[in-house]
Amino acid sequence: MCNFGFSKTEPFVTKIHLKALRTNNFKILFTLSFTVFINTFSFAQDIPRQGRKIDRKVIEPVFRDTLVVSKDSLNAKEISKKTQDSTITDSIKPKKDFLEHRVNYHAEDYSKFNHKEHKLYLYNQAKIVYGDMNITAGDITIDYVKNTVYAKGITDSLGDYTQKPVFTQGSNVVEPDSILFNTKSKKALIYNSKTEQGEGTVISKITKKENDSVYFVKDAKYTTAQDLEDPDYYIKLRKAKIVPGKKIVTGLANIFIYDVPTPVGLPFGFFPQSDKQTSGVIIPTFGEQNDRGYFLQNGGYYFAISDYIDLTVLGDYYTNGSYALRMESSYAKRYRYRGNFGFRYENLIISERGFPDYANSTIYNLRWSHSQDSKANPSSRFSASVNLGSSQYYQISNNQVNVSNRLNNTLSSSISYSKTFQGEPQVNYSVTATHTQNSQTEKINMTLPTFQGSIGRMYPFASKSGSKKGIIQNINLQYNLRAENRIETTDSLFFKKEMFDEARAGFQHTVPLTTNFKLFKHFSFSAGTSYNEVWTFKTINKYYDPIEEEEVVETVNGFDSFRTYNFSTSMGTTVYGMFNFEKEGQDRKIKAIRHVMRPSVSYNINPDFDQYYDTYEVVDADGNTSADVEYNRFENSIFGQPNKTFSSAVGLSLSNNFEAKVRDKDSTATEAKKVVLLNNLNFSTSYNVAGDSLKWSPLRMTGGTQLFKNQLSINFGATMDPYALDNNNKRIEKFNIENGGSLFRLTSGNLTASWSLSNKGKGAAEKGLNDKNLEENLRGGGRDDDLFGVSEDFATQQKGEVDDNKEKEPEAFYHHKIPWSLRLAYAVNYSNAQRQNEISSHSLMFSGDIQLTDKWTIGASSGYDFKNLGFTPTQLRFERDLLSWRMNFSWTPFGDYKSWNFFIGIKSSILKDLKYEKRRQQDLRL
Incomplete structure (x- = not known):
């Protein structure tokens, strides 16, 4: 806290005996120089004029005076180098200079030095800066004989005690009523101090400073209250040891609420005060829960692994045998990534073994969130958002933190990595693992993994310089690849062998070829075709079993593929309309309504691919063929099956946007205010030209x-x-x-x-x-x-979640x-x-x-x-x-x-x- 380096001065008047070969000239010169210095820059009994301020003084460390005192030549004897004083090379270290550091001091009213008492007095707004120590107080007295510094406040004309001392050394700040400090032993007595220790404050009547890192207090108060004059609560420390920035160790301590003692206390206590995160025990919560009995919840240990990662391990235990384990970890690296990981496991027991309502089950939940900083790597990115586990975890969990998620019907997860290779054309690929889980049906769909790759758009007929114009130059194509391993399972088979046996895998290659151009300056026209090829490793074969009289479906393992293609065109434009309501001489509230329409027409052709369809015969008990049943061997393909029916459809769509211009309430506004009436109003339908019936599809409006x-x-x-229904x-x-x-x-x-x-x-x-x-x-x-x-x-x-220091409006008698x-x-x-x-x-x-x-x-x-x-x-x-x-x-x-x-x-x-x-x-x- 405080560290002084003042030392006792030599007497100002002394009897000097000059003896040849024994006299120390340096001590004589030091005494004379210091006496002149004090007499020149200090006040003895003289008091400066009222209102005159004394400028800041600086005491410099005293160096060896270069003044040479002449000696009588008759008594002077030549000293040989051999008989020269051996103290020059003596192993004993010489004494330190008078001051170890430069001392800056200042006082508004006066600063004076008493030669008889060897004391320096500073009064009114006094301040001393010595090394890393800073003292401000109303009255400061430095005693060079006793090696002490005494600082206190002053009493103003109204009798109020003001300008209390404030001692700062490094990061430690003490605000007592007064302090007595010994500069030689480095010990101090601090009276009525308030010292911040971490998030709390120690209020002590008497504090003994043992050294720079140890303090002892008696009958002190430790509190985190904002009002230190009248704290709403405090922990009374009857005897305590304080190590600033590290810990507070105390003996018997108990809580006082508005100075009223409570029975809540401990025979001893330990309060960590480290500014860095530290490991420690997490105290559990005690309670009772119906049939599960008494419990201890949320108890465990916090591991401060490093500055980049931590780990919290929590557990619950119930007297009927139920228990839970939770692990939470957060990690972060600046400008690289951040995330958190959590795993929760609960073993739930209801009633007692042997009773008819006894039940025992285990539930778990795994969560992981990871995000990469955009500056870490512009060409690649990794992210994760995982939430999987037992379907009923949130519904039956005992953990109170899950209350807000009890009504969730779906759990979902996604882990992805993407990479971009710059160039012409640009190449991209990504690998993704996904998971969706319905908590009601307990069905789980997963892709482990999905690979997507693409080659950017290529314009083979475009010029290397300038803009692309016309149908030919705008022709472009690209290549897309999608590979997927899809798994459909249930909660009971999750990550078991049966789950992987039903996995389906496949590849899909897509090559779209498109072009676009302007038609009659106002219409945007586009046309294209797309080639699609699907690879699969599982197909089906169907046949009729006349003995069982039922259809049999067999899974055929092996490579198979199909290819499809389609054609599409579209044309659209934008129409702007303005309905003006203004009339000359009238200032109407509604100025105008702006209507934006974007109609579009599309035409799509999807050929039929009946070559991929097979049939089997249904034979009755008499051996007669009753019917041929058609099926497609790609029915269970993850990318669908080829289209059997030829379609030629015209699509119609219309999107609308409505805005109004109204009179602004601000009389100084020069323009009307824009108000959105409808963000969007969309209509869409289609007409199948090649259909034999029900050619119009329903009209969809959003x-x-x-x-x-x-x-x-x-x-x-x-x-x-548009179509009717029959009976x-x-x-x-x-x-x-x-x-x-x-x-x-x-x-x-x-x-x-x-x-x-x-x-x-x-x-x-x-x-x-x-x-x-x-x-x-x-x-x-x-x-x-x-x-x-x-x-x-x-x-x-x-507490960090609430800003207690924000400015509040002045309180009124009635809100x-x-x-x-x-x-x-x-x-x-x-x-x-x-x-x-x-x-x-x-x-x-x-x-x-x-x-x-x-x-x-x-x-x-x-x-x-x-x-x-x-x-x-x-x-x-x-x-x-x-x-x-x-x-x-x-x-x-x-x-x-x-x-x-x-x-x-x-x-x-x-x-x-x-x-x-x-x-x-x-x-x-x-």
Whole structure:
């Protein structure tokens, strides 16, 4: 903390005896020089004029004076080199100079040196800088006889104690009422000090400084509270040893809340204070959970492996034998990559062995996220997003962090590596492994792996310089290769031998040839053909078994292939329309409506490839052939099968965009304001020229817009069939309007809307989740909002997530505004393909937060299913800011996940294990 290098001065008046060959001339000159120095630059009894400021003084280290004192030539004797004083080469080191460092000192009112007491006095805004030590105080006294420095504050005209000392040495800062420091022994007594140690502060009446790295305190207070004058809580350290930047070791200690002692304490304690991450024990949470008994949760150890990677190992144990193990690791390397890895395993036991309701099962979940910095390698990229495991993991897990992902129906994963070779043409390839898993059906689809390669577009007829013009110069072709090994399995066979036995592999080669040009200056025309070749290693063979009287399907292993091709053309243009509502002399609110249409027409020809189709005969019991059944041996190919029916279809599509110009509310605006009415309104259908019936395909309509400054997002769609249905609800070759109906028959429709409302300002409604909750939701495959609830693992929320130092508005006697936010998601689907005329799904989900006071916040997430007439999983949240503490209560009042969770703990991460948590959780039957 503090380190002085002042040493005691020699007496200013002394009796000097000059003896030949024994007198030390240097000591005489040193004394005279120092006396002149003090008399010249110091004040004795004189006090400077009022208001006059003393300029900063600098005491330089004293060097050997070059002044030579003359001697009487009669007494002088020649000294030979042999008899010269041996101290020049003596092994004993000479004494240090008067000062080891340059001393800068300053005082506003005065600085004086008392020759009789050998003391230096500095008063009002006093400051001393000596080496790495910095002292500021109202009053500083340096005693050269006792080798002490005493610093204290001063009392102003109102009687307030001001200008308290502030001692800074290196990164350590101490703010006591006063300090007494011994410059020779390096020890100090510090009175009423407040010292920052890591995230906390040590408040001590008397602190003994043993040396630069060890302090001893008695009856001190350790707290992370912001108000140090009246802390809302503290840990009383009756006897403690402090090593700044490393640790605090204490004897008996217990918690005081507003100076009221509590029975929560320890016979001894250890508080790590390292600025670097360090390994340590994670204290578990104790509780009880219905049939599983008492438990210890989230206990384990944190391994600070290096500056680039860490590892957290956590475990749970229940008295009925259930247990869980979780491992979480984060890693990062600046400008290269970052990611995290997690594995969770739970062995769940319900009831007791021998009882009829006894059940035992294991579930697991593996998650891995990796992202590469864009600057690491511009030509290659590796990324991973893995979330796989037991299908029912999120639904039956005991871990509170999984609450928000319980309604997930799909788990998905992807690991990919891509590489680009620059040149002409450019070559790209990528290797990807994917995984999708349905938690309801427990079906799993995987590709291990998928290889994709491509050669960039080549223009064989284009000139090497200049732009490409015309049909010929715009002719281009490229080559694409896709190889895939696809696996379809179930949760019970995951990564077992049966899973790999059913794998299917294949290659697909595609060579598209296209060109484009302008037609009549306003139409864009394109034409092309595509060649497709598929390689497969498994085909099928079908035949009829007359004995079993059933069809038999055999798998044929071996290489086989088929080739197809098609032709396509398209033409499109853009039409702009403006509906002007302005009239001379009138300032209408709506100035004009702008309509942009993009119609397009396409024509596609897909030849038939019936040469790849085979037949087998069905023979009855009498030996008669009843029918020939046609099949394709590539039916199970991962890239499909050749088309058997020739098609020649015309496609029609129309996209629309509507915008309005309205009068701006800002009277100073010179131009009208642009408002989007419809982002898109699209129509599409097709007509099969070569078809023998039902040539028109249903008309598909989609659209979307955003209203109220993009706070309300609406998307809708519908499918309309022009053909009528017969009595068996089958499509017939008769238009619906000819059958007594409308022009189109609505077969399906959908509408989704999401609305974010808040009185906190734009975008505040989306900020209800903190970063950790949002990250946990996304990593688990959930939503990026809290409509399905939020994680209830409150113990992982640390102080760093809340900005306690942000500026707050001055408190008023009455707050007329209560900050709130509301998020709504509405979805409805209509089905009428076979005259069922029903709403297939209809639901409304909502979540919101209300900040009743600066300290109280309540929130809720729920929804209502209008189809099944019931509420979706509901979560109620209550949070109280208790200054240095945080209290949370989460409650799911009904449903399969009925539970509650109460938590209270200190915000500071260093004391996050000082908490109390109580929960009641529903037992989920497996």
